[in-house]
Amino acid sequence: MAIPEINLVDPDSYQHSGPPFEQFAWLRAHAPVFWHANGGEPGWPGFWAVTRHDDIEEVSRHPDIFSSARRTVNFHEWPESTIVRRRSGILDADPPQHTRLRGLVNRGFTPRMIGRLESRVTEICAGLLDDVEGEREADFVADIAAPLPVQVIGELVGAPPEDRGKLYELTNRMTGIADPQLSSPEDFNQAVAEMYAYAAGLAEQRKHEPRDDIVTKLLQPGDDKDELTDHEFGIFFILLILGGNETTRNAAGGGMLAFFQHPDQWQRLLENPALIPTAAEEFVRWVSPINMLRRTATCDTELAGQQIAEGDKVVMFFTSANRDEDVFAAPQEFDIGRDPNPHLGFGGGGPHFCLGRHLAALELRILLQAITERMPGMTLAGEASRLRSNSINGIKHMPVRF
DSSP states (O other), rough: OOOOOOOOOOOOHHHHOOOOOHHHHHHHOOOOOOEOOOSSSSTTTOOEEEEHHHHHHHHHHHTEEEEEETTSSSSSSOOOOHHHTTTTSSSTTTHHHHHHHHHGGEEEEEEEEHHHTTTHHHHHHHHHHHHTTSSSSEEEEIIIITTTHHHHHHHHOOOOGGHHHHOOOHHHHHTTTTTTTTOOHHHHHHHHHHHHHHHHHHHHHHSSOSSSSHHHHHHOOTTTSSOOOOHHHHHHHHHHHHHHHHHHHHHHHHHHHHHHHOOOHHHHHOGGGGHHHHHHHHHHHHHHHHHHHEESSOOOOOEEEEEEEEEEEEEEHHHTTOOOTTTSSSTTOOOTOOOOOOOOOTTGGGSSSSSHHHHHHHHHHHHHHHHHHOOTOOEEOOOOEEESOOSOOOOOOEEOOO
């Protein structure tokens, strides 16, 4: 069997050409659990690339075999001191620590807490469109898709409006670590420190002045008197701001680009607004905002007939899983009426399934409704520029005219 050149981690390739869909398709058909000898950076280990939908679900649902805590969930290789600190966060923990943290933070994501945001999300979307409507042109990402989730998360945590621009700037510096136009490793570390300090200040304020917001709920002891430590809260706050921002921002930007590339689907939505909920889900499948996450094998095991050794790096490619021919009918087609749509854009199930899934879907639905009602003639006004990243499928800028 002739194996084509496989490189799933070159950030320059992602920036210039987008995800390597042809490589993913070949791997799903011929080597769904593939030894990727190129670790991405000098000195980084090779890894097992997992590209099929069912196999990613298998990895996600067995944290006892595929650990998030051993080397964290990021593809990046961190020093041991950083790994120890990150294990205090829900993203880089395994049960039972993950179970404890998830139980504590779930209190802030009840249907009541999310549902009460709906009117504010509608107001925020309306305000963003008001700001650009008179200009007739805008940068869809910088002016609409990116500010929306930052303002919504700001509402959720009770951050003052004047602080939200700072939180937006910090998230850009953290997610743009591989993009020299946005950040650098030094900028990343400084941004993490500043976000952590901001969380500490907000927590201290809520301890003295409780409010009806998620921060106050997260800081209160649970029924068993357990509570988040200051460090656990700081790590979770960073995850909340980053996760709440990046998924919605990139799904919205990439989804609207898909509409520009498939005008028949935009016309279909204008003629049938009842498709907005399924269109929002198709945004997430089509874009796959998070390209990949890492696990580490805790023992010798087997996946899809492939032997994996204890300590091996195992990387799940959600972008590939969301184009899996064995799961989706015509996966290479952008179909806003797709139903069912069992995409893995919010994770592959198991204990790490995305906590903010319902909030992200709510934001996308309300944004789509606002654009179809107020700017049905929106068109692309130039070239969209992609983020230099192999972890996040993001668009930095996208000029539009309406």
